[in-house]
Each structure stands twice: as C-alpha cells, then as structure tokens.
Amino acid sequence: MATADERLMEWLRDAHAMEQQAETMLSSMASRIEHYPEVKRGLERHLEETRAQAAQIEACIARRGGDTSTLKDLAAKFTAFGQGLSGMFVGDEIVKGSMASYTFEHMEIAAYKVLISAAEACGDRETSAVCQRILAEEEAMARWVGDNLGDITIKYLAREETPDVTAKH
Incomplete structure (x- = not known):
C-alpha cells in the first residue's frame, strides 16, 4: 500500500511522461500540417507550453526528492511516435488528429485535477499551484481545439471536394 506522498510522486512521474508524449504528438502533427495554418500555429503554441509544463x-x-522515470518517458514517446505514424496513413489526418488532440487534452485535464487534489492532501502547496497553472493551459487548449473542430471539418470537406487540392493535412 502506497502513502499519499508516494502516490503523488508516482502521478507526477506519470504527468511528466504524459507531457513527453504530448510533445512528441504535437511536434509530429505540426510538422506535417501544410494547408491549415491556424491549426499549425495553435499546435506550435501549445507545443511550447507543453515543453514548459514538462520542465x-x-x-x-526534483523538489520532492525524486527523479523522472526514464522508462515511462520512453514508453510515452514511443506511443506518441506510433500515433504520429498512424496519421500518415489516413486520408483525413487533420480531422482525426484534431479529435485525438481534443481527447488527449481532456485526459491531461483529468490528470492535473488529480494531481492538484493529491498535492493538497500532502500539503504540497507549490506542486498544487504549478498543477493549477498547467491545468488552466490545458483547459484553454481543449477549448481552442473544441471551438475549432467544426471549422476544421468544414475546411477539410471543402478541400477534399476540390480537384487537385490536398485535404489530408
């Protein structure tokens, strides 16, 4: 049975791995986008936030006396790499990638809500404050993706129906 402090450390390591996965996914998707500049800018902006969040x-x-889990970080990056590759083989990558981003942002939101509660239970106000700031960024990104899903879909459909125009990305 783990103590609350041990569980908090485990979940912080999970969050670090999650941010490593997000960085790989965002970087991969943003690098392939050619015809949706507003999506590319949004992903690149959140990519910078994600790198700062991981740090x-x-x-x-480190402040709690631990270190990141190399195994968790590598597994997360490997998973994200596979997800990035899978986008290359679908014709509607921009739509499916947007849906995946929306889903992933909500997983991150849930993770940071758990971390905030755990940090508060452990009396770690600094970790709670960090996670609250990150939570606000993740909620903003989820809103942005959600608000743009319809426009991305409409633009994709219009491009797909136009001869000699690439719609995929």
Whole structure:
C-alpha cells in the first residue's frame, strides 16, 4: 500500500511522461500540417507550453526528492511516435488528429485535477499551484481545439471536394 506522498510522486512521474508524449504528438502533427495554418500555429503554441509544463513537473519531482522515470518517458514517446505514424496513413489526418488532440487534452485535464487534489492532501502547496497553472493551459487548449473542430471539418470537406487540392493535412 502506497502513502499519499508516494502516490503523488508516482502521478507526477506519470504527468511528466504524459507531457513527453504530448510533445512528441504535437511536434509530429505540426510538422506535417501544410494547408491549415491556424491549426499549425495553435499546435506550435501549445507545443511550447507543453515543453514548459514538462520542465515544471520535473522541477516538482526534483523538489520532492525524486527523479523522472526514464522508462515511462520512453514508453510515452514511443506511443506518441506510433500515433504520429498512424496519421500518415489516413486520408483525413487533420480531422482525426484534431479529435485525438481534443481527447488527449481532456485526459491531461483529468490528470492535473488529480494531481492538484493529491498535492493538497500532502500539503504540497507549490506542486498544487504549478498543477493549477498547467491545468488552466490545458483547459484553454481543449477549448481552442473544441471551438475549432467544426471549422476544421468544414475546411477539410471543402478541400477534399476540390480537384487537385490536398485535404489530408
């Protein structure tokens, strides 16, 4: 049976791996987008936030006397790499990638809500504050993706029906 402090450390390591996965996914998708500049800009903006989030979580882990899990980080990056490759083989990558991003953002939101509660239960106000700031960024990104799903779909459909125009990405 783990203590609350041990569980918090485990979940912080999970969050760090999650941010590593997000970085790989965002980078992969953004690098292939050619015809949806607003999506590319949004992903690149969140990619920078994601890198900062990973560093902030790593600092929380270090402050608590731990280190990141290389195995979890590698597994997350490998999973994201596979997800990125799968997008190359579908004709509607921009739509499916947007749906995946929306889903992933909500998983991150849930993870940070758990971390905030766990940090507060452990009396770790600094980790709670860091996770609250990250949560706000993840919620903003989820809103942005959600608000743009319809426009992305309409633009994709219009491009797909236009001869000699690439719609995929």
